[in-house]
Amino acid sequence: xxxxxxxxxxxxxxxxxxxxxxxxxxxxxAVFLLGVMFTELLPLIVLLTSQLFLVYFxxxxxxxxxxxxxxxxxxxVIFLTNLIVGYASAGFRLTSNVLTYSVSMALRFVTLVASFxxxxxxxxxxxxxxxxxxSHFPYEFSFAFTTAVRFVPVLxxxxxxxxxxxxxxxxxxxxxxxxxxxxxxxxILIPLIVNAIRRSLELxxxxxxxxxxxxxxxxNLFVLxxxxxxxxxxxVVLVVLAVSIYIRLYVHIPVIAIPMF
Amino acid sequence: MAVPxxxxxDLSYAYPGSNRQAVSRVDLTIDKGSFVTLTGPSGCGKTTLxxxxxxxxxxxxxxxxxGTITVSGLSVLDHTIGELAEHVGFIFQNPENQxxxxxxxxDVAFGPENLALPREEIRERVEWAMKVTGVEGxxxxxxxxxxxxxxxxVAIASVLAMKPEILVLDEPTSSLDPLAAQNLFQAISxxxxxxxxxxxxxxxxxxxxxTLTDRVIVMDNGQVRMDGSPVEVFNxxxxxxxxxxxxKIVRLYHELGFRAEKPxxxxxxxxxxxxxxxxx
Amino acid sequence: MIRTENVYFTYPSGVSAxxxxxxxxxxxxxxxxxxENGAGKTTLIKHFNGLLKPERGxxxxxxxxxxxxxxxxxxxxxxxxxxxxxxxxFCETVEEEVSFGxxxxxxxxxxxxxRVDWALELLDLRRYQKRSPFMxxxxxxxxxxxxxxxxWNPKVVVLDEPTTGQDHGQKERLSQFVRQLNAQGRTVILVTHDIEFVAECSxxxxxxxxxRIIADxxxxxxxxxxxxxxxxxxxxxxxxxxxxxxxDLGLPGDVIDIYEAKRLINDFVGG
Numbered sequence: 001x002x003x004x005x006x007x008x009x010x011x012x013x014x015x016x017x018x019x020x021x022x023x024x025x026x027x028x029x030a031v032f033l034l035g036v037m038f039t040e041l042l043p044l045i046v047l048l049t050s051q052l053f054l055v056y057f058x059x060x061x062x063x064x065x066x067x068x069x070x071x072x073x074x075x076x077v078i079f080l081t082n083l084i085v086g087y088a089s090a091g092f093r094l095t096s097n098v099l100t101y102s103v104s105m106a107l108r109f110v111t112l113v114a115s116f117x118x119x120x121x122x123x124x125x126x127x128x129x130x131x132x133x134x135s136h137f138p139y140e141f142s143f144a145f146t147t148a149v150r151f152v153p154v155l156x157x158x159x160x161x162x163x164x165x166x167x168x169x170x171x172x173x174x175x176x177x178x179x180x181x182x183x184x185x186x187x188i189l190i191p192l193i194v195n196a197i198r199r200s201l202e203l204x205x206x207x208x209x210x211x212x213x214x215x216x217x218x219x220n221l222f223v224l225x226x227x228x229x230x231x232x233x234x235x236v237v238l239v240v241l242a243v244s245i246y247i248r249l250y251v252h253i254p255v256i257a258i259p260m261f
Numbered sequence: 262m263a264v265p266x267x268x269x270x271d272l273s274y275a276y277p278g279s280n281r282q283a284v285s286r287v288d289l290t291i292d293k294g295s296f297v298t299l300t301g302p303s304g305c306g307k308t309t310l311x312x313x314x315x316x317x318x319x320x321x322x323x324x325x326x327x328g329t330i331t332v333s334g335l336s337v338l339d340h341t342i343g344e345l346a347e348h349v350g351f352i353f354q355n356p357e358n359q360x361x362x363x364x365x366x367x368d369v370a371f372g373p374e375n376l377a378l379p380r381e382e383i384r385e386r387v388e389w390a391m392k393v394t395g396v397e398g399x400x401x402x403x404x405x406x407x408x409x410x411x412x413x414x415v416a417i418a419s420v421l422a423m424k425p426e427i428l429v430l431d432e433p434t435s436s437l438d439p440l441a442a443q444n445l446f447q448a449i450s451x452x453x454x455x456x457x458x459x460x461x462x463x464x465x466x467x468x469x470x471x472t473l474t475d476r477v478i479v480m481d482n483g484q485v486r487m488d489g490s491p492v493e494v495f496n497x498x499x500x501x502x503x504x505x506x507x508x509k510i511v512r513l514y515h516e517l518g519f520r521a522e523k524p525x526x527x528x529x530x531x532x533x534x535x536x537x538x539x540x541x
Numbered sequence: 542m543i544r545t546e547n548v549y550f551t552y553p554s555g556v557s558a559x560x561x562x563x564x565x566x567x568x569x570x571x572x573x574x575x576x577e578n579g580a581g582k583t584t585l586i587k588h589f590n591g592l593l594k595p596e597r598g599x600x601x602x603x604x605x606x607x608x609x610x611x612x613x614x615x616x617x618x619x620x621x622x623x624x625x626x627x628x629x630x631f632c633e634t635v636e637e638e639v640s641f642g643x644x645x646x647x648x649x650x651x652x653x654x655x656r657v658d659w660a661l662e663l664l665d666l667r668r669y670q671k672r673s674p675f676m677x678x679x680x681x682x683x684x685x686x687x688x689x690x691x692x693w694n695p696k697v698v699v700l701d702e703p704t705t706g707q708d709h710g711q712k713e714r715l716s717q718f719v720r721q722l723n724a725q726g727r728t729v730i731l732v733t734h735d736i737e738f739v740a741e742c743s744x745x746x747x748x749x750x751x752x753r754i755i756a757d758x759x760x761x762x763x764x765x766x767x768x769x770x771x772x773x774x775x776x777x778x779x780x781x782x783x784x785x786x787x788x789d790l791g792l793p794g795d796v797i798d799i800y801e802a803k804r805l806i807n808d809f810v811g812g
Contacts (some may be wrong), residue, residue, distance in 0.1 A: 034604045042724065126363050135327065147361045153405050154357060158628070164592050165629040168621040169689065170645030174310035187641070190631035198627070199358055208321055209351040213341025215377040221370040221384065303680055303708045311723045354706075409578060435706050438734040439776040465708050468737070468779055493790045504710035509737060509779040509799060528779055532786040538810050539790065 008063070009124050014060035015229065016122040021131040023230045024119050027054075030237045031115035035108045037248050041100055041256040044107045051114045060121040067117040068110065096257045103258060113119040125149040130224050139218060147203070155196065162191045266427060266459050267291040267314065272328035274309060274318060283309040285483035286328075293426070296453045296460045298470055298491075300505050301480035307463045310480070314461065315349040316342040332433050333426055335499055347376065350420030352430040356412035360404040365396060366413050368404065372423040383422075390422040393456070394448065410441035414448065421452075427459045428452065435465060443469050468508035471495065471526040496524050542568050542696065543589055543619070548598035550584055551634050556586040560752040561598075566730065568696070571723040573731045573739045573760070577774030582732045585749070586699050587656075589730075590601040603696075617646055620695035624702040626686035630674045635666060638674050639689045647695055660692040704735045714801040716741050729741035740764055740778040740797040748773045765795040 016024070034047055054199070055064045082105045086098035123131075129142035166187045167173070173184050270288040271461050275282050284306045291297055299307045312318040317338050319326045330337045330485035333348040353359045362368040366500040369390050391397045394414045404412055420428065430449065450473040452458045464470060467477075470491075477494040479487040481503065487494050494500055495511045510531050514524060519538075525531035543566045544614045550559040558581045566572055574582045587593040591612045600607040617741040620642075623629065632638040639660050643653045661667050664684045668679060674685050690698065700719070704712050711715075712735075721743060723729040733739060739746065739760060746763040750773045756763050764770060765781045777785070783789055784796045784805075792809060796802050 083525060095769055124363070126367065143361075146363060150363050161623070161625075162628045164587065165621075165623045167592060168590055168623070169615050169629065169642040170613045170693075171397070172611070172613050172645070187629075187631045191628055194630075195627055202353065202355060202358040203361065205317060205321060206351075206353055207361070208342045209315055209317065209346055210372040210423065211343040211346040211375040214341070214375055215347065217377055218374050219377050219383060221374060221379055221380060221387065224366070275782045301708075302710055304678060368682070402579055432706070438774055439736060440577065443776065503715065504708075506709040510783065512801055513780060513783075513799055513806075516799065528782040528786065531783055535787060535806065535810070 010063055011124070013057050014057060014059040014122065016054065016060075016118065019122075019233055020224055020226050020230045021123045021127045022122060022135065022224075023226075023233050025131070027233065027237055028115045028119045028243055032112055033241065034244055035111045037099070037243070037244060038253075039104050039108075039259075040253045041104050041107070041132050042253055043244075043247075044104055044111065045256075048111045048114065051111060051118070054118050056116070058118055058122045063121055064114070064117055067113065067121075071110070071113045074209045075106050075109055078109050079103070082106075096259065100256070105243075123208060126222070127224065130220070130222060133220070134181050134224055135157065151199075155192075158195060159188070159192055162188050162195075165191075193232065263292040265290045266293040266333060268329075268331045269310075269313075270329045272310075272313065272326070272330055274313065274326045275324055276309075276322065277324045279324075282483050284313070287483075287485055289478070289485065289488075291459065291461065293459055294457050295384075295455070295476055296425070296450065296469070296474045297476045297478060298464065298466060298474040299461060299463045299478050300465065300481065300538050301486070302504065305480040306483040307387070307480050308431055309461055309483075311351070311431050311461065313337060314427070314429050315351045316340065316345040317351070334530075343375075346372070346425070347423055348430060349427045350415065350423060350425040352416050352420060352428065352433050354432045356409055356416055356433075356436065357404070359416050360412060363403050364401050365391070365404070365407075365418075366400045368415060369419045369422050372419055376423065386422045386424065390418040393421060393452070394418040409437045410445060413437070413445055415439050417448070417452075425458075427461065429461045431463045432465070433462075434464070439469075442466060446470060446473055449473075465506050467495075467506045468510070471508050471511075479503065491525050491526055495526070542566065542601075542603055544601045545585075545588065545595075545802045546599045546601075547595070548588060548595040548600060550566055550588070550593060550596050552584075558752055558780075559595075562749075562752070562754055563598075564747060564754060564757070566697075566728060568728055569723070571642075571720075571729050571742070571744035572747060573733060573744045574749060575732075575734055575736075575739065575773060577734065579751075580749040580773065581752045582749055583701060586621065586701065586732055588728065589615075589697070589699060590619040590621050592621075613645065616695070617693070618695055619697040619699060620690040620693065622687055622690045622701065622703070623700045624705060626679075626682040629686055629689070630682060632697060633673060634671050635661070635669045635674050635677075635685055636671060638685055639666075639692050642689055642693045654741075655766060656692045656694070660688040663691065664688045676752070679706065683707075691722075695727075697730065698722060699730040699732070701732045702734075703731065704733060704738050712738055736764065736770075736775055736778050737809055740780070743797065748775075750774070762793055766796050 017023060038044055055061055079102050082102035083098065086101055087094055090098050125146050129146040131143065132142040133139060171187055269287055272284055272287045273282055274284045281335045287310065297373055301307050309318065313330055318324065320342050332345065335345060335348065338347065360368050362371060366387060370383055373386050391400065392418050396414050396418055399407065399411060404415065434445055437445065446469050449460060451459045474491060476483060477489065477491050477496060479500065487497060487499060495507050500507055501515060510525065510528055514531065521534055525534050545562055545564050548559050548562045551557045562585060572808065574585065576582050578661055584593065588607065590597060591607045591610055594608050602619060605614060630638060632641065640653050641654055641656045661670055664687060666684055666688055672684060703715055716738060719729055730799055743760040746760045747754055748763060748769055755772055756769045767777050770777050778797050780799060780802050781797055784792050785794050788794050789802065792805060796805065
C-alpha cells in the first residue's frame with residue numbers, strides 16, 4: 001500500500017502540474033513505448049535518468065521515491081524470474097548476457113512505474129475526471145471516478161471503525177488457523193459492504209435531488225485549457241519518439257555488459 | 262397576504278413491499294416564507310412526508326401513493342425530481358453522503374451544472390451561494406477535511422445554488438454538537454428572514470428552535486396530530502403526553518401550573534415573566 | 542477501576558488527540574465524558590479497552606497495564622458500545638449477533654444461550670430473536686448492539702454518543718436504563734454532548750476540550766459553570782440558564798434538576 005500512497009495526488013504548484021492531463025498521459029505512454037522498444041541496457045538507463053528530470057520538475061521527489069520503494073518487491077520478482085529462465089535456457093550457466101538482460105527488464109519496469117507515478121502525482125482527480133469527459137467518455141464515467149476518489153478516505157476510516165468495533169467484541173483477527181482467519185474477516189466485510197450499499201443509496205438520493213441527469217448535456221464550470229507549454233511538451237515527445245525509432249532501426253547501440261565476477 | 266406554496270391533499274403513502282401506511286390521509290398547507298418545524302417520534306412519517314415534497318417519493322422510492330401534492334404550483338406526481346429540484350432543495354441527515362466533489366466550489370457548482378445553465382450564471386450563483394452561507398473561505402477544501410457543521414453549510418450552499426423557493430432539511434443537526442447545531446439553526450433562520458426562503462425542518466431538538474420557528478407540526482403514526490404555533494403546541498397536554506422534545510423551560514412552566522397570557526417559549530421570556538410575578 | 546496517567550496520543554495523520562490526560566474512574570461510578578466533536582472523548586475511551594495504546598503515559602485497567610494486554614482481554618471487562626450500530630451488525634439473526642461476543646470470549650453453548658436470552662429480555666428484543674438485524678429500525682438496531690455487549694456482562698460499560706438520532710421517548714427510556722445498569726453495580730461511562738440528557742441523569746461529569754480535561758466533578762457543579770461549558774463548545778442546560786438570569790434576585794445559580802427548580806420557584810414566587 002505504500003506504493004499507492006506514493007501515487008496520490010500532491011497539491012503543489014509546478015510546471016508539470018500545470019500541463020494538461022491528456023498531455024501528461026501521452027508523455028507517460030511515450031515513456032512506456034520507449035521502454036518496450038529497447039531491451040539494451042544503455043537506452044534504458046538513459047530513459048530512467050530522464051525521468052529524474054521530470055520528477056525534479058514536478059517537485060514530487062519524496063513521494064516518487066516512496067512509490068519506487070513500494071514497487072521494489074515486484075522489481076525483485078521480475079529480476080529473479082528473468083534470471084532463472086535465462087540461466088536455464090543458457091544451459092544452466094550464469095552468463096553475462098543473462099545477467100544484463102535481467103537487469104534491463106527490471107529497469108524497464110522501474111521506468112514504467114516511475115512515469116505513471118509522476119502522472120498521478122501531478123494530476124488532480126478532478127482534472128482527470130475532466131480529461132475523461134473531454135475525451136468523450138460519458139459523464140457518468142468521470143463522475144463515478146471522482147466520487148470514488150472522494151470517498152476513499154471515508155471508506156478507509158469506516159473500515160478502521162468496523163475493525164475497532166469488532167475487536168471490542170473479542171474478535172482477534174491475527175489468531176487462529178488459516179481457515180479461521182479467513183472467517184474472521186466476515187464480521188468486517190459484511191458491515192463494510194452493507195454500509196457501502198447504504199451509502200450509495202443515500203448518495204443517489206442526494207444526486208437526484210440536485211437534478212443529476214435532468215438535462216442531456218450538462219455545463220461544466222471548469223475547463224481544461226491547452227496552453228503553449230502543452231504544445232511544446234507534445235512536440236518534444238514526438239521528436240524524441242521519432243529519434244528513438246530511427247536509432248532503433250538504424251543505429252547500433254553500444255552494448256554494456258555486466259561483467260561476471 | 263398568505264400565499265400557499267405547498268398544498269397537500271389527502272395524501273397517503275406506503276413504501277414498496279409494505280402494507281403499512283407511512284403517511285396516512287394528510288392534509289396540509291404551507292405558506293410562502295414560513296418556517297415550519299416537523300417533529301414526532303421515530304417512524305411517525307415526517308421523513309416520508311419530506312421526501313414527498315421534492316419528488317423522491319414517488320419517483321425514487323416507488324410505492325403506492327394516493328392524494329395530491331402541489332409544490333410551487335407544480336404537481337409532484339407529474340414532474341421529475343430534476344424539475345422539482347429548482348423549487349425544492351433537500352438537505353439530508355448525513356452531511357458526508359451529500360457532498361460528492363473533491364472541493365467545496367465544485368460541489369456547489371454541481372447542481373447548476375446539472376441544470377445546463379450558462380457558465381457565467383453558474384459562476385455567479387456559486388459565488389452568491391457560498392457567500393450567503395459563509396463558506397467562501399473553504400472553497401478549495403475537500404469535504405473530508407471539514408467539520409460536520411461546515412459540511413452542512415456547504416450542503417446548504419450547493420442546494421441554494423439551484424435557487425429553490427423551499428428548503429427541506431431532514432434532521433440536519435443529528436451528528437453535530439450543541440454549539441454547531443445552534444449555529445446551523447441560526448443560519449437557517451437568517452435564510453428564512455433575509456431571503457424569504459420557506460423552511461420545512463424535521464427535528465427532535467426543539468429547545469434550540471422554539472424562538473426561531475413560527476409553526477410546529479407534530480406527526481405520529483403517519484398522521485398529523487398537532488399543528489400550530491410553538492406556544493400552542495408546546496403547551497398542549499397532548500404534546501406533554503406524546504413525548505416529543507418539548508423544551509425544558511416549557512415543561513417547568515407546566516410543572517409550576519402557571520397561567521400566563523403569553524406562555525414563555527424562551528429562557529429570557531420565562532425569566533421576565535417570573536420577575537413580573539414577583540413584582541405583583 | 543480505570544486509571545490513566547498523563548496520556549498523550551497522536552494519530553498517524555498528525556492530529557494530536559490527547560495532551561496529558563490523567564483521570565481515575567472507580568468501580569461502580571457513573572461518569573459522563575463531555576466536550577465538542579474532536580475534543581478527544583472517543584480517543585480516550587478507546588484507550589480503556591486497549592484499541593489505542595498511549596504514545597506517552599500509561600493506562601491501567603484493574604491494575605493491568607493496557608500496553609501489556611490484548612484488546613480481547615481488556616474488552617472482557619470493559620465493554621465499548623460504538624456510536625453506529627451498523628458498524629458491527631453482520632449476523633443472520635439477532636440471536637447470533639448477541640452471542641458473537643460471548644463466543645469470542647470462549648463461553649460454552651449453555652451459558653451463551655442463557656446470557657443471550659437474558660440480554661434480549663432486558664432490551665425488549667425477544668420478538669426479534671430469529672429476525673435478521675438488518676430488517677430492524679434504527680433504534681432497534683442500536684438496542685441489538687447494546688444487547689450484544691451487555692450479554693457478556695462486562696464490569697464497565699462505555700456508551701459512545703448513545704443519544705444521537707434518538708427521539709425524546711427513546712432518550713427517556715435510555716436514561717432510565719443507564720441508571721439501572723449503574724444501580725446494579727456496573728461502572729457506566731457515557732460519552733456525549735447531550736447536555737439535557739446528562740442534566741437528567743446527573744452523573745460525575747468530565748469536560749474535555751482540545752485533548753485536555755478542563756473540569757471534573759458532579760454534574761450540578763460542572764454543567765452550571767458557563768465559562769467551562771462554553772470552553773467545551775457546549776450549552777448550559779435551559780433550566781440553569783433561567784436561574785443564571787435571575788441570579789440578581791437571590792436565586793442559586795447551580796440548578797439543573799427540573800423538580801428542584803420547581804420547588805425554588807414556588808418558594809420564590811410565594812414569598
